[in-house]
Amino acid sequence: MKKIKSYLRSPLLVLGLLSGCLVSCHDQLKEEVFSFVGAINYWKTEADATAGVLGAYESFLNNNYFGRFYFELTELPTDFTTINRNDTFQQLDRWDLLANHPFVLQVWNIMYEQIGRANGVIQNVPKITMDATKQKSIIAEAKFIRAFDFFNIVRLWGAAPMPLQVVEGVSTTQLPRTSVDSLYIQIEKDLKEAEADLPATRTGAEVGRVTSGAAKTLLAWVYLTQKKWPLASAKAQEVIAGNQYRLLPKFDDVFSVSNKNNAETIFSIQFDGTTRGHALSSFSNAGGTNNPYCFQGVNVYSVDPKSDIWTKWDRNEYRRNFTVYSSVRGKNGNMITVDPNFPSFGKYRCPAEIGINNSFVNPPVLRYPDALLIFAEAEAQAKGGPTAAAYDAINQVRRRAYNLPSNTPDATVDLKNLSLQAFTDAVIEERGYEFVMECHRIYDLLRTGTFKTKIQSIGKAAPRGSIYPIPQSELDANTRIGINGQNPGW
Template identity: 35%
Template sequence: MKKLIYPLLLVTTAFSSCQKFLEENPKSIMVEGNFYKTEADADAAITAAYDVLNNQWDIYFRGIYLLAELPTDNAECGQGVANSNIFALKDYTFGPVNDRIYTLYPALYKGIANANTAIDKIPGIAFNDTKKNRLLGEARFIRALLYFNLVRLFGDVPLIVHQTTSLNNVNVPRTATAEVYKQIISDLEFGEQNLDAVNSNANLGRATKASATGLLAKVYLTLRDFPKARDKAKAALDITGYGLLDSYFDIFTPQNRFNKEVLFSVQCKGNTGSGNGFGLALYLPRATIALPGGGTVGGNSADVPTQEFYDSFQPGDLRRDRTFFTQYDAGAGLAKFRPHWFKYFDPAAITTLGEGTLNYHVIRYADMLLTYGEALNEISGPTTEAFEAVNKVRRRAYGKPTATANAQTDLAGLDQQAFRDAILNERRWEFGFEDQRWFDLVRTGKLVSTLKAKGNKMIQDYHILFPIPQRERDVNKSLTQNTGYPQ
């Protein structure tokens, strides 16, 4: 009998020891139970929310580009495009099964999820209330920005404003667009009250009051609430510390990536060896620019502007040669090529194309001037003040002092419709490769007519919204589909 019991005791003891060995010690690993306890944890939660924005492919840099620049008259598929889903976006033959639409949609919700976690958890951490509210303002700004993208691209979308803690509440139905906008406005108003007024060396790259007010102006312009768009644009313009740079070229130079014109930008950290910078490969010329050590720059010529966009710039408009380039010398001789995007080119990353150091600008001072001019025109026609707001942008574009009237560059004598059209053109020239064109065309009701006039035979009225990705509907059975797409 002893011989039977002894081995059993050994097995029992070993199993008990094994259980203790396999038990996780939450004091030594990061889990929710021991996180969100300190001020440093709150900072980390906000960093996680910002981090989703800084991804070379999913949202900014390319994800938004493929839906907001490529399907317009600004861009086309270059020789480096091999994905049929990308051609479909350009041709307006896309449907709910499209891997590029699917890449962007869940990425936006991932960013919202990180922001929601910060918003839910930070209030329970004991530290300075002023800083706590500032961090919450940053999280709510990020959430508002991502929902603003979602609601403009897809219309009604699930509105999720708290951390998801159970699989029982993941199948959220679509929320009416008006309700989504109410949340966006609420988040941004909180930001206006609690964010730092401007960026300083201590908070470079973070959202500020100017970011929230500027985004509110764009939200109200999209909603066609022109008095509020006017007021918010004017408020953003009046915040001390911001203004137009003298040179359009200087907005996008690596050494000047933090400048007074930027109300909010997505930060890049290039030259780290981590591929966490602004990716250049897809929009640089393919096997064309020679390198001093032999070989050529590893561009792919995938994302390229249309020749029509390049040719649309008026003589003397300096923005053309900052938005595009048609030749470049990397130290081994001048190479010439068809127009390619140039605005975010970083010469220091010419051999490490994933390491660009420029930031991606989301809201600029020039945007506020053009928003202000547009809102004034919609309210009461082209007033002197509306003309002046737009003409400041135009003067800079032609290398003239922005505060001095100039008969060669200034718009004058236009009626309301002509001025409306002029502003839309101005936005096209000012924000090329900043992924605003599709939003501007949809917002002004010009998407379908503009593209049809330029030869697109497939675009339909329902294309003012993209389809809800089919993979999302397969998982979440409560999601309906936008009109015009397979139901």
């Protein structure tokens, strides 16, 4: 019995138990109604295949993922964000945590749970007699989801277990850490296959599910992270040249609850706020029930007042004044002044929210500016300096940030005549401003090797490790990793 309890602490076993059963659900991307069905009796029909892949999407809505805790893992340790909460939160803010930190384990678990669900689809849907095009598309969705999770895992934890099949027993949960290079090979393979079989667009009830454009954009980001500059530039250019996406004229329209899944959105997480909602709107605003942006601004996530987005960002920029603030006019007309030590994020505005965990703003995962800024950086690196096309890509984003027409050159904001290093620095800065609270910042700091210096520059201590610790429960349960397999510094 003691041995069984030990194995049940392993998330790899948990994902096996979950993927040995499949989530049966109805109503596209609203998986709140589900039941567990034995796998041996499942995977018979096209409806089973659809329900299976929707079950994989459902993990995104979990409180441990885009519902909340993924933001705490990716935002709190950065230079942009701070928190005025108990020490469990502040450990992440200080980057001074233990390997048994509950949020680290919860995010690790949900990613491996989702990989298990995706593996169930990839392994079983090919056995179903159904429309061939739809079959390929569903498998491709699962490959995109699996690749996205492995991409997050490899960036946050480095080498990690890489299950590619449904885990059916304790013996198969004892997986060693797969090397970073091998993880990236698998990620690229999944995304190339997904790109080939996913549809370019979605309509009706399928809106919100991934497309070939999402696979291309994520693959470009994967190439960028590995410094595969020509491949990143070419793949991002495919997205741009496809003319399927565009910058909206006004930055705030991108995040409007009345304009979800707009022309700028490549992939976002679909919350309806009633059956499934998230905490970003209330948790990143201040002012209690008088705040017009949310149900009750409780200011959990705050702007670090020493960060560039507070001290350096041009206060005349339209995008800045939508994204961060120190005062806001309340519902009753009075001005709410925010604690100067904890300015607020304003991006996730949900006036009709019915509770602090019921926001139905769709958190973006990939937007058209991703393609433009990936292209700008990779093109400049590949060519040894910024080209006219690279300048145009970043300047489109900058113009829109000032509420100017994005395709019309404007000498007041356009970049020009920069060295390769200065241009690269400008792209990283622009990415920081554009993607505030979109789970991008930590990855940009890690891939550019500036994580430690950046957080030290605002007064945080030097990190104990450069990536997250493997959760202690995984080390305890998985003998193929063991206590000696922890990441350096932890």
